[in-house]
Amino acid sequence: MTAALPFAFTPTRAAALARLAAFLPKAGRDYALRRNHDLPGHPHVSGLSPWVRHRIVTEAEVLQAVLGRHSPAAAEKFVQEVLWRTYWKGWLELRPAVWTAYRAGLARALDRVAAEPGLADRWQAACDGATGIEGFDAWAQDLAATGYLHNHARMWFASIWIFTLRLPWELGADLFLRQLLDGDPASNTLSWRWVAGLQTPGKTYRADPDNIARYTGGRFRPRGLAAEAPPLAGPPHPAPRPMPRAQRWDPAAPAGLLVTEDDLSPEFLLAAGLRPAAVAVLSDVAGRSPLAVAAGVRAFTAGALADAAARLAPAAGPAEMLPDWDALPDWASARGLRQVVTPWAPVGPVAARLEAAAPALAARGIALVRVLRGFDARAWPHATRGFFAFREHIPALLASLPAPDLAAVPA
Ligand SMILES: Cc1cc2nc3c(=O)[nH]c(=O)nc-3n(C[C@H](O)[C@H](O)[C@H](O)COP(=O)(O)OP(=O)(O)OC[C@H]3O[C@@H](n4cnc5c(N)ncnc54)[C@H](O)[C@@H]3O)c2cc1C
Numbered sequence: 001m002t003a004a005l006p007f008a009f010t011p012t013r014a015a016a017l018a019r020l021a022a023f024l025p026k027a028g029r030d031y032a033l034r035r036n037h038d039l040p041g042h043p044h045v046s047g048l049s050p051w052v053r054h055r056i057v058t059e060a061e062v063l064q065a066v067l068g069r070h071s072p073a074a075a076e077k078f079v080q081e082v083l084w085r086t087y088w089k090g091w092l093e094l095r096p097a098v099w100t101a102y103r104a105g106l107a108r109a110l111d112r113v114a115a116e117p118g119l120a121d122r123w124q125a126a127c128d129g130a131t132g133i134e135g136f137d138a139w140a141q142d143l144a145a146t147g148y149l150h151n152h153a154r155m156w157f158a159s160i161w162i163f164t165l166r167l168p169w170e171l172g173a174d175l176f177l178r179q180l181l182d183g184d185p186a187s188n189t190l191s192w193r194w195v196a197g198l199q200t201p202g203k204t205y206r207a208d209p210d211n212i213a214r215y216t217g218g219r220f221r222p223r224g225l226a227a228e229a230p231p232l233a234g235p236p237h238p239a240p241r242p243m244p245r246a247q248r249w250d251p252a253a254p255a256g257l258l259v260t261e262d263d264l265s266p267e268f269l270l271a272a273g274l275r276p277a278a279v280a281v282l283s284d285v286a287g288r289s290p291l292a293v294a295a296g297v298r299a300f301t302a303g304a305l306a307d308a309a310a311r312l313a314p315a316a317g318p319a320e321m322l323p324d325w326d327a328l329p330d331w332a333s334a335r336g337l338r339q340v341v342t343p344w345a346p347v348g349p350v351a352a353r354l355e356a357a358a359p360a361l362a363a364r365g366i367a368l369v370r371v372l373r374g375f376d377a378r379a380w381p382h383a384t385r386g387f388f389a390f391r392e393h394i395p396a397l398l399a400s401l402p403a404p405d406l407a408a409v410p411a
Contacts, residue, residue, distance in 0.1 A: 009050050009147065009181055011303030013265070013311060016051035020065055023048065027066045028074040035077065037215050038150040045150060046078075050181035052085065054304050055263040055343075059086050060375045064401050072398060079394065085187055087390045089346045089376070090383030092186040094240035096347045101235075102170060102189045109168035110290065119167075126165055127175055135212055135220030136160050147181035147296045152215055158195040159207035163226035169196045177288045181300045185288075185348030197231025200386065204229040240384050244344065246377060246407035249274060249369045253338035256280060257316060258328070261301050262350045263343035264308040268405040269371060270315055278335040279312055279319040281305050282328065287349030325353050329360045337366055344372040375400075377407030 008015075023046040034044035051057050059082050066075045066082075092099055113120050125131050129140030139153045149157065154176070161172040173192040177183040190199055197204035206229035213221040249255050257276035259266050261283045270276075285293055285301045309319035322331055332340050340361060345351040358368040378400055382393045 009047075009300060011050075011056070011300045012307040013051075013056050016048070016057045019046070019048055019051070020057060020062060024065060024069045027078045028070040032074075032077040035081070036152050037217070038152045039217050042148075042150055047148065049085075050147070050300060051304075052082075053182040053184045053187075054261050054301065055265050056304055056307075058265055058373075058375070059083070060373075060401055060405070061265075063398065067398065067401070072395075079398070080391065083379075083390075083394060083397070084387065085184075086376075086379045087383050087387050088184075088186040088190045090380030090390075091190060092347045093244070093380050094383060095238050096241070097238045098193075099185055099189060099347050102173065102193075105168070106170040106174050106290070109170045112168065113171070122165065123167055123171055126161060126167055126172075131165065133160060133164070133224070134222040135216065136222065138220065143176075143179050144294070147179060147294065147300065149180070154191065155195060155205055156207040156212055158192055159205050159229065160222070160225060162196050162232070163204070163206065163229045164224070169193075169198075169232065174289050174291065177293075178291060179294045179297065181297055183288055183293075183297060186346060193234075197229070198234040201234075201236075202231050204231050243377070243381050244370075244372060246372045247369045248371070248406070249339055249341045250367075254336055255339045255341050255369075256332055256335055256337040257312075258282060258340050258342035259305065259308055259312070259319065260342060260345055260350045260354075261285065261305060262345040262348070263373075264304050266308070266312065266343050267315075268373065269341060269343065270312075272406050274341055276316050276341070277337065278331075279309070279316050280328070280331055280340075281309050281319050281321050282325060282353075284325070284349040284353050287353070325357060328357050329364055329366070332361060332366045333364050339367040339369050341369045341371060344370045344376065346376075372407035374405050374407050 026044065027046070030044060037044055048057070048062065052059060052062060062082050063079060066078055072079065113123055127140065129137035131137055136157060139149055139157045143149050158172055161167050162169050169192050173188055176188050180188070193199040195205040207225055209221050209223070209225060251273065254277045255274060256278040257266060257269065257274065259279065259281045283301055283305055285298050312319060320331065322328060328340070342354065345354055354368065354370065361368050379397055382390050
């Protein structure tokens with residue numbers, strides 16, 4: 001039995017705000033008591049992640065809305081969950097080598113699929129939901145059909161993938177990135193690592209049939225799950241690098257605004273005084289995986305980019321959808337720009353594209369200016385250890401809302 005969604009994931013800011021408004025009454029006590037139940041229609045969670053992942057609404061906006069309705073104590077659980085996303089983003093931002101290592105591990109796992117007899121069939125069966133494991137197969141099919149899974153289902157799925165099916169964890173993380181509408185380098189990679197015992201070294205997550213039965217309303221009680229979940233071996237965490245330096249555009253030089261799928265609320269730049277002479281839109285959804293990304297994921301992101309362009313048009317003029325990243329320097333030159341300004345893209349495919357584009361732009365005398373949001377600048381530096389250490393900074397983060405949303409530029 002699959003768990004259909006009660007709401008459509010329409011890729012617009014209007015739909016995100018409507019979803020947020022509809023969920024607000026449940027963000028207090030109901031969420032605290034029932035968020036872990038994975039029930040048909042997902043009545044106890046927000047379903048906001050596809051929009052928040054792309055910053056169609058930001059974490060800060062969601063927090064402000066929730067705290068406008070509930071006291072910090074009543075909304076504590078929901079606030080913490082929203083800030084898990086912020087924490088994971090900060091953690092990976094400070095350790096980009098963990099993303100690079102995941103991509104290298106995925107390439108090795110795909111080589112193994114090609115070389116090891118039987119592995120390709122076992123992997124395919126897991127992806128298709130044809131393993132015969134109750135629950136797991138339904139979640140795989142739900143994921144393909146809806147682009148969404150409840151958090152608890154993600155945990156059980158990842159645990160069964162790693163410890164019962166004994167498949168490489170990177171292949172599971174890749175399946176999620178290809179199929180989740182909210183597929184996110186930080187939340188996904190680090191959550192899979194957490195289940196595997198790589199993120200909190202030695203601590204794994206073992207899927208338990210009684211727990212599954214309890215939190216699925218008795219729909220599933222899989223048999224034959226691994227009784228042990230020994231942690232996978234991995235290198236120690238790299239030391240955190242310094243926070244990225246905040247950058248600011250030159251108000252005297254012609255600027256273009258570049259919109260990507262990692263921040264689809266670039267209005268904060270206009271509010272801070274950016275007056276772009278031209279606007280371009282680029283994305284790298286295909287870069288989430290070396291394999292084909294699901295059509296639903298591509299459609300959601302394309303729709304969300306078009307919605308952002310339409311919202312910007314009255315203030316910033318019509319946006320140009322560039323065919324690919326190689327077109328960026330030509331576009332900027334043709335428009336007579338001296339700088340291309342874009343919201344900071346956290347570690348992942350878009351950030352890698354920006355990194356690669358910077359020298360090509362510089363060769364034409366055009367600066368790439370990546371603007372960090374104030375909320376990220378305040379939160380990410382605290383993602384140096386575990387979430388419990390990060391949690392201590394939550395009151396100060398909440399006290400800074402609403403706040404001017406540009407990171408201060410160091411003198
Ligand atoms: C193995 C695994 C893989 C995951 N992969 C992704 C991913 O690719 N993209 C992604 O956005 N999330 C991922 N998550 C985190 C989490 O499962 C989803 O963010 C959450 O289920 C989204 O559903 P919701 O919006 O209904 O959540 P709600 O419970 O309503 O939570 C509200 C918001 O808080 C944030 N949030 C909640 N739980 C988490 C969490 N555990 N980690 C980070 N943020 C959280 C999300 O922004 C979410 O929209 C993964 C979790 C696991 C265990």
